[in-house]
Amino acid sequence: MTEQTQPSPTSRTEGEPPRYGFEALLLDVDGTLADTERDGHRCAFNAAFAEVGLDWNWSEALYGELLAVTGGKERIHRYIEQQQPGFQAPGELDAFIADLHRRKTRHYLEILGQGRIPLREGVMRLLRQAREAGIRLAIATTTTPENVSTLLACSGGADLEGWFEVIAAGDVVPAKKPAPDIFHLALAELGLPARSCVAIEDSANGVRATLGADLRALLVTVNGYTQDEDFSGAALVTDGLGGPGSPVEVLQGVLEDSDHIDLAALDALHRRVYAADRV
Numbered sequence: 001m002t003e004q005t006q007p008s009p010t011s012r013t014e015g016e017p018p019r020y021g022f023e024a025l026l027l028d029v030d031g032t033l034a035d036t037e038r039d040g041h042r043c044a045f046n047a048a049f050a051e052v053g054l055d056w057n058w059s060e061a062l063y064g065e066l067l068a069v070t071g072g073k074e075r076i077h078r079y080i081e082q083q084q085p086g087f088q089a090p091g092e093l094d095a096f097i098a099d100l101h102r103r104k105t106r107h108y109l110e111i112l113g114q115g116r117i118p119l120r121e122g123v124m125r126l127l128r129q130a131r132e133a134g135i136r137l138a139i140a141t142t143t144t145p146e147n148v149s150t151l152l153a154c155s156g157g158a159d160l161e162g163w164f165e166v167i168a169a170g171d172v173v174p175a176k177k178p179a180p181d182i183f184h185l186a187l188a189e190l191g192l193p194a195r196s197c198v199a200i201e202d203s204a205n206g207v208r209a210t211l212g213a214d215l216r217a218l219l220v221t222v223n224g225y226t227q228d229e230d231f232s233g234a235a236l237v238t239d240g241l242g243g244p245g246s247p248v249e250v251l252q253g254v255l256e257d258s259d260h261i262d263l264a265a266l267d268a269l270h271r272r273v274y275a276a277d278r279v
């Protein structure tokens with residue numbers, strides 16, 4: 001199940017009116033918190049294949065196609081179906097894939113441990129801002145909980161995991177993104193309705209999952225693998241979070257009052273999305 005960690009301390013005093021119109025920020029992990037896919041997960045899959053003597057090699061281009069399938073085990077399964085139809089697993093296929101995925105995860109944790117996958121620009125800044133403003137933090141991801149914990153610790157610092165009240169990750173739901181299940185779980189753990197939250201994703205699968213959970217206040221920060229995907233329905237699409245002196249490129253929607261993503265920009269996005277509901 002999800003890990004309940006320490007509730008984020010808030011700087012708001014009792015009775016003080018909320019500064020922002022939303023209460024929680026739900027974040028995706030892979031591609032959003034960090035560019036983990038090309039130099040992280042992809043390399044870990046290839047290392048696991050080599051470890052068991054398979055001559056499979058997922059190039060950067062092929063991996064970009066395979067990312068259409070979320071979940072590492074599901075991705076291996078789809079690859080075998082599509083590219084290795086004659087492959088005969090030694091024993092039961094699902095057990096073989098599960099073993100291969102466990103090996104892949106070990107390699108991925110090693111890559112993270114070498115500090116090779118930094119958080120994306122602006123992520124720590126936004127998380128700090130949210131924490132100081134009393135905005136609750138949650139993660140909703142397809143990857144495994146240990147991958148999340150290790151990424152946060154190795155790339156963000158030992159206490160970063162504790163900033164997240166909810167970490168909804170991996171096989172804890174029946175269906176992975178683009179199904180909305182993991183976001184429904186995170187919202188349930190937060191005890192909040194979707195309209196009280198803002199979500200940040202990086203991919204079309206993530207957009208379908210968030211919108212499926214009615215998380216309409218949705219920012220997409222694209223990356224090399226997702227930049228050409230369809231983000232219909234996302235309130236705002238940018239090339240990242242940017243920062244002071246590092247303006248973002250707006251690819252879809254409107255960025256008000258700022259040239260980068262901060263809490264005020266997310267608040268304006270949230271207000272715009274729900275303005276129509278207020279009339």
Ligand code: XBP
Pocket residue numbers: 028029030031037041069070071072073140141142143144147177206
């Ligand atoms: C991205 C995914 C994951 C990773 C691989 O997750 O689809 O499957 O690619 O991680 P998200 P695993 O964008 O939702 O964070 O091998 O652990 O699945």
Ligand code: MG
Pocket residue numbers: 028029030031032201202203206
């Ligand atoms: Mg993602």
